[in-house]
Amino acid sequence: MLVKVAVGIVLRNDFVFLALRKAGQHQGGMWEFPGGKCEPSESAEAALVRELEEECGILVKACSFFKVISHDYGDNKVELCFYKVTEFDGEPMGKEGQEVRWVAISDLLKYQFPDANLQIVNELVSSSK
Numbered sequence: 001m002l003v004k005v006a007v008g009i010v011l012r013n014d015f016v017f018l019a020l021r022k023a024g025q026h027q028g029g030m031w032e033f034p035g036g037k038c039e040p041s042e043s044a045e046a047a048l049v050r051e052l053e054e055e056c057g058i059l060v061k062a063c064s065f066f067k068v069i070s071h072d073y074g075d076n077k078v079e080l081c082f083y084k085v086t087e088f089d090g091e092p093m094g095k096e097g098q099e100v101r102w103v104a105i106s107d108l109l110k111y112q113f114p115d116a117n118l119q120i121v122n123e124l125v126s127s128s129k
């Protein structure tokens with residue numbers, strides 16, 4: 001089954017907000033852009049707003065669609081809808097106890113991401129140069 005996921009690239013100046021996926025989760029131990037699965041009949045944008053509030057405690061004020069990436073992990077097929085989040089209320093945190101940090105975009109390649117993120121990460125790093 002294909003799982004539709006909304007993902008937020010939360011930006012502030014030249015930094016992006018990352019969270020560490022917990023050991024028991026799919027792709028546990030990898031860094032991620034916060035987000036999560038769309039509910040049935042929920043738009044990706046609505047899921048993005050909901051997930052960023054649930055996971056990071058921020059209210060998205062402005063976002064722009066970036067890219068859709070489909071990826072087959074074998075155990076799990078995902079369609080990731082990436083959004084750049086440029087304005088938000090509140091200070092993002094690991095609301096579910098996950099480790100989080102602001103990372104300079106130029107340092108992103110030092111972090112391990114799920115395979116589905118590699119193209120996006122490379123594009124972000126290239127555009128920061």
Ligand SMILES: Nc1nc2c([nH]c(=O)n2[C@@H]2O[C@H](COP(=O)(O)OP(=O)(O)OP(=O)(O)O)[C@@H](O)[C@H]2O)c(=O)[nH]1
Nearest residue numbers: 005007026027032033034035036037076078114116117
């Ligand atoms: N949030 C997020 N998920 C990603 C990224 N890259 C990536 O492959 N995924 C995959 O997208 C899928 C769904 O994401 P999720 O686990 O955050 O979903 P969720 O918040 O609804 O979690 P839940 O199922 O525990 O309620 C997972 O299979 C995860 O491995 C990413 O950058 N961010």
Ligand SMILES: [Mg+2]
Nearest residue numbers: 034035036037
């Ligand atoms: Mg999630």
